[in-house]
Amino acid sequence: MSEILISIKDIKKTYKSMGEEVDALKNITLDIMKGESVSVMGHSGSGKSTLLSIMGALNPPTSGVIEIDGIDIYKLSQEMRADFRREYLGFVFQQFQLIPYLTAHENVMLPLTTTKRTNKEKRDMAEEVLIRVGLKDKMNRLPNQLSGGEQERVAIARAIVNSPPLILADEPTGSLDTKTGDEIMELFQELNQEGLTVLMVTHNPDNTKYLGRTIMMKDGRLSDYQEELIRKSININ
Amino acid sequence: MSIFRIALNNLMRRKIKMLFLMLGLIVGVATVISFVNILKAMESELGDKIDEFGPNSIILPRSEGMDINNNNTMNTDITFDIQKLTMEDIPKISASSVSQYINIISPKLVGAVETEQRKTIIVGIDTKKEFTQKPWLTLKQQDTTKEIQELSFLDLPNKSVILGSSAAKALNVKVGELILLDEKEFKVFGILNEVGSEDDGLIYGNLNEVQTLLNKPNELSMIEVSAYCNNCPIEEIVVGLEESLPNSSVTALKEAALFREETIGQFSKFGFALSAMVLLIAAMVVLKTMLSSISERTREIGIFRAIGFRRAHIMKIIFIEVGLIGIISGILGFLIGSLAATYGGPYLAQIQNDIPIDIQLLLPAVLLSVGLAIIVSAYPAIKAAQLDPAEALRYV
Ligand SMILES: Nc1ncnc2c1ncn2[C@@H]1O[C@H](COP(=O)(O)OP(=O)(O)O)[C@@H](O)[C@H]1O
Numbered sequence: 001m002s003e004i005l006i007s008i009k010d011i012k013k014t015y016k017s018m019g020e021e022v023d024a025l026k027n028i029t030l031d032i033m034k035g036e037s038v039s040v041m042g043h044s045g046s047g048k049s050t051l052l053s054i055m056g057a058l059n060p061p062t063s064g065v066i067e068i069d070g071i072d073i074y075k076l077s078q079e080m081r082a083d084f085r086r087e088y089l090g091f092v093f094q095q096f097q098l099i100p101y102l103t104a105h106e107n108v109m110l111p112l113t114t115t116k117r118t119n120k121e122k123r124d125m126a127e128e129v130l131i132r133v134g135l136k137d138k139m140n141r142l143p144n145q146l147s148g149g150e151q152e153r154v155a156i157a158r159a160i161v162n163s164p165p166l167i168l169a170d171e172p173t174g175s176l177d178t179k180t181g182d183e184i185m186e187l188f189q190e191l192n193q194e195g196l197t198v199l200m201v202t203h204n205p206d207n208t209k210y211l212g213r214t215i216m217m218k219d220g221r222l223s224d225y226q227e228e229l230i231r232k233s234i235n236i237n
Numbered sequence: 238m239s240i241f242r243i244a245l246n247n248l249m250r251r252k253i254k255m256l257f258l259m260l261g262l263i264v265g266v267a268t269v270i271s272f273v274n275i276l277k278a279m280e281s282e283l284g285d286k287i288d289e290f291g292p293n294s295i296i297l298p299r300s301e302g303m304d305i306n307n308n309n310t311m312n313t314d315i316t317f318d319i320q321k322l323t324m325e326d327i328p329k330i331s332a333s334s335v336s337q338y339i340n341i342i343s344p345k346l347v348g349a350v351e352t353e354q355r356k357t358i359i360v361g362i363d364t365k366k367e368f369t370q371k372p373w374l375t376l377k378q379q380d381t382t383k384e385i386q387e388l389s390f391l392d393l394p395n396k397s398v399i400l401g402s403s404a405a406k407a408l409n410v411k412v413g414e415l416i417l418l419d420e421k422e423f424k425v426f427g428i429l430n431e432v433g434s435e436d437d438g439l440i441y442g443n444l445n446e447v448q449t450l451l452n453k454p455n456e457l458s459m460i461e462v463s464a465y466c467n468n469c470p471i472e473e474i475v476v477g478l479e480e481s482l483p484n485s486s487v488t489a490l491k492e493a494a495l496f497r498e499e500t501i502g503q504f505s506k507f508g509f510a511l512s513a514m515v516l517l518i519a520a521m522v523v524l525k526t527m528l529s530s531i532s533e534r535t536r537e538i539g540i541f542r543a544i545g546f547r548r549a550h551i552m553k554i555i556f557i558e559v560g561l562i563g564i565i566s567g568i569l570g571f572l573i574g575s576l577a578a579t580y581g582g583p584y585l586a587q588i589q590n591d592i593p594i595d596i597q598l599l600l601p602a603v604l605l606s607v608g609l610a611i612i613v614s615a616y617p618a619i620k621a622a623q624l625d626p627a628e629a630l631r632y633v
């Protein structure tokens with residue numbers, strides 16, 4: 001837990017939409033260590049998804065530098081950044097975001113599509129992770145033939161099939177019932193114990209117990225989680 | 238799992254939309270193909286007709302000294318010097334180096350005869366050959382009670398003549414009546430329909446009888462020759478004929494060929510305009526469908542990009558999709574266009590010949606369809622590739 005995986009220095013993000021400027025992130029500085037598991041919490045609109053998409057090499061910050069594994073990702077060209085996402089990152093989105101016309105197996109193979117591997121290797125790798133998430137017998141089903149929890153498992157399998165060092169998840173349990181959500185969280189916990197770095201945006205405070213550090217966001221800034229808890233308890237009392 | 242597979246699966250999923258897209262391309266390709274087929278049939282049929290459209294070249298006796306003494310006072314001398322064209326020259330044409338092109342050889346003798354105190358021009362012909370070569374000459378009235386004969390099959394009985402319409406009017410004779418030509422009796426076998434040219438004023442008789450009548454046995458004034466095919470090298474034929482008939486001059490008649498080219502030229506202009514219009518509409522259907530398909534797939538493209546697809550990969554997926562659609566549409570368009578030409582063309586363009594399915598047009602049809610689909614899809618594809626993945630995934 002001593003090596004830095006993600007280094008964020010003084011990041012700002014300003015959106016311009018319809019003549020209005022929105023400061024979604026204001027001077028964020030943050031390090032995330034290799035093998036850490038981090039939950040990001042905060043009110044809707046506080047900038048959690050923006051931070052995640054910047055870490056996901058999908059959304060260039062207005063200013064500041066972000067390095068992942070020592071790579072200044074926004075210095076890369078568009079196409080190189082796509083390659084970077086393929087090799088370094090696994091995304092798990094809210095509502096799973098599976099491709100509806102591909103089977104579970106094919107969805108999991110997607111990140112391998114653009115790699116130089118034989119078809120057999122791709123099939124085997126995808127099957128292996130589907131076994132890992134407990135879906136071997138349902139891998140030839142289309143997404144709409146799977147339950148919410150099963151679709152989430154497919155999404156996780158797709159995120160880890162290429163063995164990336166980092167998983168980014170945006171409210172992955174948001175649309176699941178509590179029991180299924182807990183199972184998914186256990187899966188994330190296991191993956192983290194196997195060495196993956198996990199960063200998860202979540203609304204559910206219960207989820208934080210499966211993860212290590214919690215980062216609290218408010219109006220585009222980081223706030224101290226403990227302070228926040230104390231403030232909450234004072235308010236309750 | 239390959240990019241190809243993704244494209245294929247997506248096509249299968251959006252069958253209705255893709256059928257609509259294909260329909261546009263199919264109509265475009267089918268229009269072009271049927272037009273090309275009909276045009277080709279017209280061209281070959283017009284060619285056939287031109288063989289019947291009269292002679293391609295005329296052989297006349299060569300007049301020596303014509304070039305040297307080109308003035309009126311010398312006319313009698315020139316006539317004197319003319320080398321005669323005779324019946325013996327006819328087999329020379331069949332034996333010439335260009336005989337394979339020769340279809341109809343129509344020899345004739347032209348001269349003046351006196352009838353009812355005036356001079357009229359009489360032409361001695363081989364009726365079958367002359368009237369085959371000039372199908373616009375048709376009988377209006379005929380001597381016998383039988384139905385009017387096809388002139389190209391006619392054996393004109395001896396001591397009979399056929400009159401042009403204005404000749405009949407001037408001489409005031411009717412079919413079946415007798416007329417005197419240089420004091421010899423001939424029966425009017427038939428009168429021709431008016432064609433509005435000098436032919437209307439002529440009297441036609443059998444060649445050997447006219448030769449006797451004019452006292453020019455064996456002699457010919459000219460031989461009109463028509464070539465077999467529509468694309469015959471007329472110039473080459475002229476040279477070949479002159480070589481085998483050194484005592485004659487050969488003139489090529491090009492009107493028929495020019496007329497044919499003009500007709501076909503007009504039809505191809507029309508067809509080109511129509512095809513361009515239909516293809517433009519097809520292009521707009523492809524553009525519209527692809528653009529709406531891209532916007533429907535915004536999130537999907539966002540997912541692809543997020544999990545590491547390059548912009549180039551996105552474009553590849555779209556191009557494979559439209560390429561496949563282009564291939565299928567090209568084949569179907571070819572089939573429909575060919576069948577439309579085969580079954581509809583004869584009515585549409587009043588063509589008697591069969592219009593065969595030309596398999597050689599399949600590849601051009603597919604290339605046209607694929608080319609059009611890909612060119613038009615370039616803009617939607619670039620648009621898709623430029624989609625901001627963060628933005629695409631934002632509205633979940
Ligand atoms: N693409 C965008 N264009 C304009 N405004 C945006 C865009 N994305 C996010 N925002 C704004 O930035 C702020 C942070 O949004 P977001 O990162 O989605 O917050 P969270 O995920 O915590 O709800 C919000 O005010 C949101 O409206």
Ligand SMILES: [Mg+2]
Nearest residue numbers: 048049050170
């Ligand atoms: Mg969010």
